[in-house]
Amino acid sequence: MRQDARVLVLAGGLSYEREVSLRSGRRVADALSRANVHAELRDVDTNLLPDLIADPPDAVVFALHGGNGEDGSLRSVLDLIGIPYVGPDADAARRAWDKPTAKALLRDAGLPTPEWIALPRETFSDLGAAKLLDRIVDKLGVPLAVKPARGGSGLGVAVVRTAEELPAAMIGCFAYGDVALVEAFAPGKDIAVGVVDTGDGPRVFPAVEIEPSGDAYDFAARYNPGASTWHVPARLAPRVSEDVAAVATAAFRTLGLRDLSRIDMMVPQAGPPLVLEAKVVPGMTETSLLPMACEAAGHDLGELMAGLVDRAIARAK
Ligand SMILES: Nc1ncnc2c1ncn2[C@@H]1O[C@H](COP(=O)(O)OP(=O)(O)OP(=O)(O)O)[C@@H](O)[C@H]1O
Ligand SMILES: [Mg+2]
CATH class of the missing domain: 3.30.1490.20 (ATP-grasp fold, A domain)
Structure with missing residues (x-):
């Protein structure tokens, strides 16, 4: 299936994360191409919908951070015109995108999140x-x-x-x-866990620990090389590591996510991990956490994404 599939990687758009998104999109499109998938990077502009209708791709991959890409709206449009996409459906994306909504669902499911x-x-x-x-x-x-x-x-x-x-x-x-x-404020280690489901239920990549050199893991610390140190796998005791993995998969299930997501949490010295949020379009730039975790797990990002594209296409049939 994958040899002839044409995949559109959506990126850019008009959110504050436009530049980051374009970098994520380029990386994903390159990785897919190396895995022999015909992938095109596509900016999200007013020509997108007419183009999708005139020449529908076999599947869409979201590298579009913020607004449209994560809040479910573009997913609803793709559902409307019948184009499969990688990642959760519109409703689940909307739940995860709104942090207070996601936090309430997680809390009600017994997963700790900061007050x-x-x-x-x-x-x-x-x-x-x-x-x-x-x-x-x-x-x-x-x-x-x-x-x-x-x-x-x-x-x-x-x-x-x-x-x-x-x-x-x-x-x-x-x-x-x-x-x-x-x-x-939740003191502790800043941990991000990639969760993937390639068909046998959600499983985790090795946790990534973020050690910012400054005070906070802000925009600059995320995208300037040298501004943060990452540890993969995270420096956690085996028991804590198991808790972190269990919380990440439980959060993925609770929010009804699909394919691929990143769960961010704070892990205190003692006590359970506290979930901060779930990202349905995790960053895929050169300094992003999910690709790091994927590599640490011994997987090729392009092969992983190609497998998820196959799943998305199969789902639509
Ligand atoms: N309640 C909290 N307690 C302690 N640190 C926090 C808390 N909330 C956020 N942070 C810190 O700020 C960072 C960014 O927070 P958060 O993940 O909610 O924002 P974001 O804008 O969605 O970031 P990203 O898209 O990069 O994940 C966290 O990784 C953590 O370092
Ligand atoms: Mg975060």
Whole structure:
């Protein structure tokens, strides 16, 4: 099937993560080509839909981070016109993309996630920010992590160490989205786990541990070589490593994910891992975590993606 399949790798678009997405897309398209799949990188613009209708590819692979690519909307459009794609369906993508929704589902399934409150910008303007921020600090304490409810690449994420820093962090966060997610800060190791399902149920790649050289694993730390150190596999005791794998697969199942995803978590010195989020379009750049984990597991990224493309095409039949 794969020799004649034509795959469109969607990337770019207009989100804040456009540049990262193009880098992810290039890497995925190259990897697929090396695995003998005819893959084309395609930017997401207003010509996309007419082109898809006129000349439908056999399958779509998302390397489109943010908005359209992760929130389910483009998946709904592909469903509408009958083009198979790798990754979860529109509903599952939407659940994972909205961090407060995903966190509530995970918590209800018994998977720990940091305590949180999610508030839209209007609530602050309607009710007055000062009292509200005071109550948030009373309830969740400090430090806090403030981030857009929907987003990625660490954009708009801030760690707040004192109550006085909270207003500025909220303003920074609202620059990237209309809803802020304020979370209790979870100390520990920053761990990302790739979960793949090539047909026998979800299984994990070796966990990646992120050791930022600065304070936070922000945008610069993610994409500037040398700004972070990664450990694959993560430096975890065997028991903890098992917990991390179990939590990652449970989160994948709870959110109804499919094919491939990356589960981010904080792993404390003692106690269970706390899930931060699930990425349905994980970064695939040269410094991204999932390709690192894939390689550490001894898999070729192109072969893995080609297998998932085959599955997507078979699903549609
Ligand atoms: N509650 C928290 N406690 C401690 N650290 C946190 C918390 N939330 C976020 N962080 C830190 O900030 C980083 C980015 O957070 P998060 O994964 O939620 O944002 P993101 O923008 O979706 O990032 P990415 O797309 O790169 O995964 C985490 O990897 C972690 O280092
Ligand atoms: Mg993350």
